[in-house]
Amino acid sequence: MKKINIAIDGYSSCGKGTLAKQLAKQLGYKFIDSGAMYRAVTWYLLEHNIPVEDESEVAVVLPKIDIDFEINPSSGRSDVLVNGLNIEPQIRTMRVAEAVSQVAKLSSVRRYLVELQKQMGIAKGVVMDGRDIGTVVFPDAELKIFMTATPEIRAQRRFEELNCSGVDTSYTEVLKNLQSRDFIDSSREDSPLTLTTAYTVLDNSGLSQDEQFALAMKWVETAIGA
Ligand code: DC
Numbered sequence: 001m002k003k004i005n006i007a008i009d010g011y012s013s014c015g016k017g018t019l020a021k022q023l024a025k026q027l028g029y030k031f032i033d034s035g036a037m038y039r040a041v042t043w044y045l046l047e048h049n050i051p052v053e054d055e056s057e058v059a060v061v062l063p064k065i066d067i068d069f070e071i072n073p074s075s076g077r078s079d080v081l082v083n084g085l086n087i088e089p090q091i092r093t094m095r096v097a098e099a100v101s102q103v104a105k106l107s108s109v110r111r112y113l114v115e116l117q118k119q120m121g122i123a124k125g126v127v128m129d130g131r132d133i134g135t136v137v138f139p140d141a142e143l144k145i146f147m148t149a150t151p152e153i154r155a156q157r158r159f160e161e162l163n164c165s166g167v168d169t170s171y172t173e174v175l176k177n178l179q180s181r182d183f184i185d186s187s188r189e190d191s192p193l194t195l196t197t198a199y200t201v202l203d204n205s206g207l208s209q210d211e212q213f214a215l216a217m218k219w220v221e222t223a224i225g226a
Helices: 016-027 034-047 055-062 094-104 105-122 133-137 151-164 173-189 209-224
Strands: 003-008 028-033 065-069 078-082 126-130 143-148 200-203
Touching: 003 016, 003 133, 016 028, 016 126, 016 143, 016 209, 028 034, 028 105, 034 055, 034 065, 034 078, 034 094, 034 105, 055 105, 055 151, 065 105, 094 105, 094 173, 105 126, 105 133, 126 133, 133 143, 143 209, 151 173, 200 209
Parallel strands: 003 126, 003 143, 028 126, 143 200
Antiparallel strands: 065 078
């Protein structure tokens, strides 16, 4: 059967990763969380005390940041590695969440990661989620989904996730972080999150995971021509 690339873009904490993983599993495709790559660069910069707003310093260290993914046998999920070190738990902390949008604004960081992401999609059969996947990384993706939900619903879901994984935070803090990231992600100069007519919009405010998966699979079948 014809292999395609699927781009899933949208605001923070819309469940893009959940849908992307389900689609990848069903289709036997590779799932790539592009946000994890921006988080990995952010983690590296914080670890090495490199000021995230100093683009010239950041650009110098980028080639030293080797990013890869590996399947975690206990969770079945793919974890991010930096220079061979599994830093999946570290990139999900509020410390990284608070700095990552600043880092994702830097053109040198975007160029570096977009190039890696494009390489990952050459052979097709990839589901990648992020903010600029359908516009910049895979402009030729056969299916582009734009996910959204109300900020309050997204913050509540994210708060519960963080709570379950033992992160000490409040709903208000999560909502504030999410709104600030939405603003930075959609107003930055380089590759802002933009809804174009090439996307199929999926507002999951009132949908269960099963319902959104069924809907997306219909779009996949149409895109594949099955
Ligand atoms: O999807 P996420 O919340 O893990 O993404 C982390 C940050 O990285 C988010 O603030 C937006 C940015 N990002 C981006 O600019 N481009 C992408 N393709 C993916 C994420």
